Amino acid sequence: MDLVIFVEQQAFMGKSKAPQIPDFRLSPRIDQVGVGDRISRITTRSIKSSSKLQGLKMILNMIDLTTLEGADTQGKVSQLCNKAKFLHGSNPDLPTVAAVCVYPNFVSQAKKALLGTNINVASVATAFPAGQSSLDVKISDTKLAVDNGADEVDMVISRGRFHQGEYNYVFDEIAAVKEACGSARLKVILETGELGALDKVRRASDIAIYAGADFIKTSTGKISPAATLPVTCVMLEAIRDYFYESGTMIGMKPAGGISNSKLALQYLMLVKETLGDAWLSNQWFRYGASSLANDVLMQIEKQRTGNYQSKDYFSKD
Amino acid sequence: MGKSPTLEFDSKWDLSPAPESTGHINLKDQYDLFIGGKWVKPSSKKYFDTINPATEKVIAKVAEANEKDVNRAVQSARKAYNEVWSKLSAGERGKYIYRIARLIQERAREFSVIETMDGGKVIRESRDVDVPLAAAHFFYYAGWADKLKYAFPNRNPQPLGVAGQIIPWNFPLLMAAWKIAPALATGNTVVIKSAETTPLTLYKLAEVIESAGLPPGVVNIVSGAGETGAAIVNHRDVNKIAFTGSTGVGKIIQRAVVGTNKKTTLELGGKAANIVFEDAPLDQAVEGIINGIYFNQGHVCCAGSRLFIQESVKDIVLRKLQDRMESLIVGDPMDKNTDIGAINSKEQLGIIKKYIEVGKKEGATMYQNTCDLPKKGYWCRPTLFTNVSQSSRIVQEEIFGPVLAVQTFRTIDEVISKANNSPYGLSAGVWTDKGSKIFNLTSQMKAGIVWANSYNKFDPTSPFGGYKESGFGREGGLHGLKPYLNL
Incomplete structure (x- = not known):
């Protein structure tokens, strides 16, 4: 799609103000040591008692419960959907997770299973996780997910093209997928573990945001390192700069490697101090995780009952 | 441009109180002067209150040293220098300094809590900056003690004698470490005065020095206001003045030492x-x-x-x-x-x-x-x-x-x-x-x-000090040894 038309469309679609597309080669530079300093302020925040419980409940409500394995079956997906609806039987006051995240061919099944709930179905698409395919295949992959009823689409960017400096290609591809998404919200996975430096994380974030991402997401979860606090910090700052510029909010989803409550609370604190209260909702912040929910549940039960319970009291799905 | 979009940082998710516990600390109601390895009542018979600036409550009473007390401190430092410290091998000196460093680490929590109570600085900083850096300074200079000839090749580095040191209220323990560690490593003995509003951690350091078994009189600690400081600066038997504080007081000290053979380092104000x-x-x-x-x-x-x-x-x-x-x-x-x-x-x-x-x-x-x-x-x-x-x-x-x-x-x-x-x-x-x-x-x-x-x-490896009215001389690093040596 032609860039100019795209920008006009965005403006037409009622986004508060479509800012000019910048030259992505000039994206802000990032100082790694400085980011480390910022993160050390976040990780020394002490989140206790009622603020901890409140945080844990928010986290639970921001989780995209995920299964993305070659070994996924209908049975596994149906178990996951049940878990999403009924997190922990013995505590009915809990919120639900935000979404269930699956491969496109499981979307219609998940959609059916979650009918009548607030839980969204997210689907990965665009030749996830490597993204090594043609634009046509990626578009039809996206359409498959959307036609099956996906509320949200998690795409991957073409890292090869990005590293080659073909930012227009990466931009246009995201814009095309966004168009194919229709009303589904688009999360753009940068796969930051392959980008090599925080400067590049910032540049890829800017490209994704200006090309129409509703969310930017760190990782596929398929390679290491996946999400980290410094990478998330840089992406949140890109979101903040875009908000300053346009008034438009963009969501953030760190994914992969966040498996315990303490770390998840630190992510939440980073969001609060970088972007403020408006982002503390699953409309704007998500965790992509498979095992985080149980640890959060365990901590919530500890706060509620005063005792840690055995892992065996929490369902593994 | 119109009204720009604003971020809200109100209170959707507030932090619950997370106070550091204070039950483990050990504070006396009253602190006497630490002279010649003993706790000595001030001949002024005067004590002043040190308060917690966050609560305005009195934490302890602290002795005010007058000229007589300072004289006693300098005499005991001179005696320790002549009889013990200058005769000790450099390696042995280093051992004592290492011991102080380790004891500070062991009692780090107590030090940081008291630093925060006495000075009002946040526990995050006293815990993560002041106390660990203070220990690091002692560790660093302990290492130099027996390597002075390598620091200054083809010279014959010799200690000066008694160092008079005056520290400010913004980083009490850390500034004490910056002063005491290089002085001891180079073989000098010390009379040091804490700032009027923050005397406590220096007296806690006196306890550490006691448990490290440092020979009596090698480090003498007094407290008081400007007059106590003046008594140190003007004492005839002090060989070196190290001062950190305001440019105003720095100028007074500079005038006072003119015509004496006292070496001086001044670390004064700034407007960076x-x-x-x-x-x-x-x-x-x-x-x-x-x-x-x-x-x-x-x-x-x-x-x-x-x-x-x-x-x-x-x-x-x-x-x-x-x-x-x-x-x-x-x-x-x-x-x-x-x-x-x-x-x-x-x-x-x-x-x-x-x-x-x-x-x-x-x-x-x-x-x-x-x-x-x-x-x-x-x-x-x-x-x-x-x-x-x-x-x-x-x-x-x-x-x-x-x-x-x-x-x-x-x-x-x-x-x-x-x-x-x-x-x-x-x-x-x-x-x-x-x-x-x-x-x-x-x-x-x-x-x-x-x-x-x-x-x-x-x-600790990096020298620190100023140009112009921010003072002269360097503290920290190899440069920090020089002001305590005759070369």
């Missing part, structure tokens, strides 16, 4: 320029600006209190800065989440408030964060002023509080001349993505320390 270029990593620069001025409530001689922003990025930097200020928590210093603690004393709060008034009167635009302040105690919100000029008093004079004066610049030459246009020259900060610009600026800046893309980073 923190310079942000348009190509800088702006978000990290903002963090560095915050660290530069609001660290320890701005009670830092090297605080980055003059901010220079390149014209083209002024609006965005100010906006980011204000948003970051909104996320700072001001209040109980003992709470692990507090970012900005209590102002050290009522007197200092008065000085800061006076400067804020001066700033307003001079027509500057003030911005403060909007957090609530506790009712009791001495508090000042993080503050910044725009619309100031080189002639404003809040740009020229050291405020020693959380007050930042912001100016813009267009060219490199302009910012260098503005940055150097100050009677002070202790430190500076430069923020840019371009290495050559950093080297250009660091070589032209009249400042003892220049940080590039960082601020307020300290390490």
Whole structure:
């Protein structure tokens, strides 16, 4: 799609103000040591008692419960959907997770299973996780997910093209997928573990945001390192700069490697101090995780009952 | 442009109190002077209160040393020097210093809690900065004790004798470490005076020195106000004066030692320029600006209190800065989440408030964060002023509080001349993505320390000290040995 038309469309679609597309080669530079300093302020925040419980409940409500394995079956997906609806039987006051995240061919099944709930179905698409395919295949992959009823689409960017400096290609591809998404919200996975430096994380974030991402997401979860606090910090700052510029909010989803409550609370604190209260909702912040929910549940039960319970009291799905 | 979108940092998710426990600390109601390895009552018979500036409650009574007491301290330091310390092998000296370092580490929690109670600084800083750095200084100089000949090849490094040391209230334990560690490593004995408002951790250090088994009289610790300091400076049997404090007092000391053979190092005030270029990593620069001025409530001689922003990025930097200020928590210093603690004393709060008034009167635009302040105690919100000029008093004079004066610049030459246009020259900060610009600026800046893309980073291996009215002599690193030696 032609860039100019795209920008006009965005403006037409009622986004508060479509800012000019910048030259992505000039994206802000990032100082790694400085980011480390910022993160050390976040990780020394002490989140206790009622603020901890409140945080844990928010986290639970921001989780995209995920299964993305070659070994996924209908049975596994149906178990996951049940878990999403009924997190922990013995505590009915809990919120639900935000979404269930699956491969496109499981979307219609998940959609059916979650009918009548607030839980969204997210689907990965665009030749996830490597993204090594043609634009046509990626578009039809996206359409498959959307036609099956996906509320949200998690795409991957073409890292090869990005590293080659073909930012227009990466931009246009995201814009095309966004168009194919229709009303589904688009999360753009940068796969930051392959980008090599925080400067590049910032540049890829800017490209994704200006090309129409509703969310930017760190990782596929398929390679290491996946999400980290410094990478998330840089992406949140890109979101903040875009908000300053346009008034438009963009969501953030760190994914992969966040498996315990303490770390998840630190992510939440980073969001609060970088972007403020408006982002503390699953409309704007998500965790992509498979095992985080149980640890959060365990901590919530500890706060509620005063005792840690055995892992065996929490369902593994 | 219309109304710009704003971020909200109100209270959707507040932090519950997370106070550091104070039950484990051991404080006496009254502290006597530590002279000749013994706790000695002051011949002045006077004691003064030291209070917690966050609660205004008295923590303990502390002895006030007069001329007679100081004389006793110097005599015991001289005796220890003549009879024990100068005869000890350098390796043995090093062992004692290592022992002090390890004991500080062992009692780190107690030290940081007391530092926070006595001075109002936040526990996050006393725990993560003051105490670990103090231990690091002792470790570092312990290592030099038996290697002085390698530090100064082809020389014959000899100790001076008795060192008289006077430290300020902003980093009590850390400044004591900066002074005592190199003095002992080079073979000198010490008479050291704490600041009037923060005497406690130095007396806790006396307990550490006792348990380290240091020979009596090698380190003597006294407390008191200006007169006690004057007695040290003027004592005839002191060979070296090391002072950290205000430029005003520094000048008095300088006059007092003229015509004597006392060696002197003075580490005085500052009004550092923190310079942000348009190509800088702006978000990290903002963090560095915050660290530069609001660290320890701005009670830092090297605080980055003059901010220079390149014209083209002024609006965005100010906006980011204000948003970051909104996320700072001001209040109980003992709470692990507090970012900005209590102002050290009522007197200092008065000085800061006076400067804020001066700033307003001079027509500057003030911005403060909007957090609530506790009712009791001495508090000042993080503050910044725009619309100031080189002639404003809040740009020229050291405020020693959380007050930042912001100016813009267009060219490199302009910012260098503005940055150097100050009677002070202790430190500076430069923020840019371009290495050559950093080297250009660091070589032209009249400042003892220049940080590039960082601020307020300290390490015992790195020398610290000023140009111009910020004093002379260096502390830290190999350079820090020199002022304690005859070469």
